[in-house]
Amino acid sequence: MWAHVARRTAMMVPTLLVVSIIVFALxxxxxxxxxxxxxxDLDSDAAITAMRTELGLDRPLPVQYAIWLGNVLTGDLGTxxxxxxxxxxxxxxxxxxxxxxxxxxxxxxxxxxxxxxxIAAWKQDTLTDAAIIGVSILFLSLPSFWLGLMMxxxxxxxxxxxxxIGFVSIxxxxxxxxxxxxxxVATLALVEMAxxxxxxxxxxxxxxxxxxxxxxxxxxxxxxxxxxxxxxxxALGPAVTVIGLILGGLLGGASVTETVFSIPGIGRxxxxxxxxxxxxxxxxxxxxxxxxxxxxxxxxxxxxxVLDPRVRL
Amino acid sequence: MTLEAExxxxxxxxxxxxxxxxxxxxxxxxxxxxxxxxxGALMGYIWVPYDPVEPxxxxxxxxxxxxxxxxxxxxxRDVFSRIVAGARASVTVALATVALAVSVGTIxxxxxxxxxxxxxxxxxxxxxxxxxxxxxxxxxxxxAVAGPSQLGxxxxxxxxxxxxxxxxxxxxxxxxxxxxxxxxSRAVGDPALYTLFRHVLPNCTAPLIVMGTxxxxxxxxxxxxxxxxxxGIPPPAPTWGNMLxxxxxxxxxxxxxxxxxxxxxxxxxxGINIFGDALRDRLDPRMRGLDVRP
Numbered sequence: 001m002w003a004h005v006a007r008r009t010a011m012m013v014p015t016l017l018v019v020s021i022i023v024f025a026l027x028x029x030x031x032x033x034x035x036x037x038x039x040x041d042l043d044s045d046a047a048i049t050a051m052r053t054e055l056g057l058d059r060p061l062p063v064q065y066a067i068w069l070g071n072v073l074t075g076d077l078g079t080x081x082x083x084x085x086x087x088x089x090x091x092x093x094x095x096x097x098x099x100x101x102x103x104x105x106x107x108x109x110x111x112x113x114x115x116x117x118x119i120a121a122w123k124q125d126t127l128t129d130a131a132i133i134g135v136s137i138l139f140l141s142l143p144s145f146w147l148g149l150m151m152x153x154x155x156x157x158x159x160x161x162x163x164x165i166g167f168v169s170i171x172x173x174x175x176x177x178x179x180x181x182x183x184x185v186a187t188l189a190l191v192e193m194a195x196x197x198x199x200x201x202x203x204x205x206x207x208x209x210x211x212x213x214x215x216x217x218x219x220x221x222x223x224x225x226x227x228x229x230x231x232x233x234x235a236l237g238p239a240v241t242v243i244g245l246i247l248g249g250l251l252g253g254a255s256v257t258e259t260v261f262s263i264p265g266i267g268r269x270x271x272x273x274x275x276x277x278x279x280x281x282x283x284x285x286x287x288x289x290x291x292x293x294x295x296x297x298x299x300x301x302x303x304x305x306v307l308d309p310r311v312r313l
Numbered sequence: 314m315t316l317e318a319e320x321x322x323x324x325x326x327x328x329x330x331x332x333x334x335x336x337x338x339x340x341x342x343x344x345x346x347x348x349x350x351x352x353g354a355l356m357g358y359i360w361v362p363y364d365p366v367e368p369x370x371x372x373x374x375x376x377x378x379x380x381x382x383x384x385x386x387x388x389x390r391d392v393f394s395r396i397v398a399g400a401r402a403s404v405t406v407a408l409a410t411v412a413l414a415v416s417v418g419t420i421x422x423x424x425x426x427x428x429x430x431x432x433x434x435x436x437x438x439x440x441x442x443x444x445x446x447x448x449x450x451x452x453x454x455x456x457a458v459a460g461p462s463q464l465g466x467x468x469x470x471x472x473x474x475x476x477x478x479x480x481x482x483x484x485x486x487x488x489x490x491x492x493x494x495x496x497x498s499r500a501v502g503d504p505a506l507y508t509l510f511r512h513v514l515p516n517c518t519a520p521l522i523v524m525g526t527x528x529x530x531x532x533x534x535x536x537x538x539x540x541x542x543x544x545g546i547p548p549p550a551p552t553w554g555n556m557l558x559x560x561x562x563x564x565x566x567x568x569x570x571x572x573x574x575x576x577x578x579x580x581x582x583x584g585i586n587i588f589g590d591a592l593r594d595r596l597d598p599r600m601r602g603l604d605v606r607p
Binding site: 014015016018019021022023026029030031137138140141142143145146149150153157247248249251252253255256259270271274275282286289290293294 | 447454538557561565572583
């Protein structure tokens with residue numbers, strides 16, 4: 001088992017190195033001289049040249065990359081051009097918000113979708129199944145940003161039940177914070193739920209026709225025990241792997257939801273950095289999100305190996 | 314067509330027991346919804362009722378009526394005309410994206426998988442790294458470099474989806490490479506490239522069609538999302554995404570500005586999802602779990 005963990009972890013290193021090269025190359029490909037962006041247009045050529053030297057922009061690209069990577073690995077991601085705040089600090093501030101919403105959305109989605117998928121498969125080809133598939137495919141087809149806008153329109157503007165946009169930390173004001181969280185979490189959970197439910201249904205269908213299920217039924221076990229102990233347990237493994245996928249969707253789509261609800265998370269930070277050409281912040285966001293995504297996928301792989309020992313072979 | 318009955322994948326799920334409306338609904342409804350979107354896109358190239366770009370300040374914020382089926386926006390432009398013109402932009406971008414991703418993925422993945430060696434290892438390293446950027450992230454980064462434009466969106470999304478296609482093609486090539494008919498082609502002295510394109514790659518067709526359909530939906534949704542963020546196709550050219558973005562300031566008083574573009578995206582995606590499911594069951598039942606994602 002530990003050899004498996006070590007091997008899988010070691011495989012991450014080259015991937016992350018290439019990720020860092022891609023981010024470095026992309027940022028350097030942005031038109032415009034970083035030194036000129038950081039200074040005003042009115043500054044003299046001499047000041048710009050001095051700035052270029054200070055930033056190391058007069059060195060060859062591989063050298064620049066090596067210096068940059070060294071800084072990144074020691075936690076120095078530079079400072080924001082727009083606010084002057086250290087990038088690592090800005091990322092840390094914003095990550096909590098995105099993490100809260102993402103974790104809640106995954107939790108809600110999984111809690112609702114796993115039973116839904118299980119029941120749909122168990123009741124295959126009945127009205128219940130049709131209803132669950134139908135609702136899933138409907139939610140899968142709603143763009144999250146539109147669903148969000150429609151929720152704001154219905155629950156915040158027409159009914160006035162919830163605050164329309166913004167964010168209050170739940171550590172400061174628990175009830176108030178929750179009220180701000182309901183709509184963003186619901187928006188994300190509804191879409192992700194559909195993905196998990198479909199996966200769970202497909203997996204359950206596979207397991208239901210296996211011989212040990214017939215055997216369990218034949219020896220007279222109640223159907224609930226057969227479903228929970230024999231079917232669900234074995235169908236869960238592959239369904240767990242989609243959580244990695246879901247997290248990718250949520251992190252990669254965080255910019256969109258956070259824009260709809262004006263939430264100060266990492267996705268909004270990324271989009272604002274693009275608008276403002278704040279490239280240290282942009283590269284920090286890219287590196288952090290890719291890093292989290294790679295790590296979570298590793299954890300999911302390892303969890304899968306724990307759930308299903310055959311994978312380790 | 315006579316071959317179809319024999320080559321069909323045996324259906325172990327007992328499709329016959331399904332209620333009639335489910336049997337009927339799958340392919341047909343999906344295809345019908347998709348047809349509406351494609352006809353809309355074609356119409357966008359040929360004719361729209363009003364100019365979708367030119368402002369008309371005498372007609373700002375008119376509610377939906379017979380003259381303006383979906384009302385007018387803050388510049389007095391007909392929303393229906395903009396939806397139809399937006400269909401043209403969305404469908405064009407999505408098709409071009411899929412074409413780019415599939416051709417790059419197939420050629421690179423095919424060559425890489427067939428010939429192997431250090432080049433293959435390098436390609437896979439790059440692919441894994443590109444796949445480490447989830448969802449819209451890579452596209453957002455490329456748009457930051459390229460600046461908002463239609464071509465930029467196509468390149469950004471094509472680049473985001475090519476690694477998935479590449480992996481699929483490479484995997485299929487690796488499993489087909491050792492089969493007897495490929496060996497036979499090599500044995501009679503066919504050039505390697507001829508064997509690859511004539512005998513190996515055609516085996517990827519079915520999974521590629523399934524994946525291409527899913528990617529078409531993803532690309533449509535991703536283009537809307539990028540345009541919604543102001544990083545896709547820039548206004549005044551209408552797209553469903555930038556119409557939604559522009560509606561944000563006024564949708565309290567003029568909800569139709571937000572409702573119709575979102576409905577358009579949803580109908581298109583619903584059509585692709587339903588049609589894609591039916592296609593997948595027919596062509597490649599192993600590819601479950603490939604959902605349309607932003």
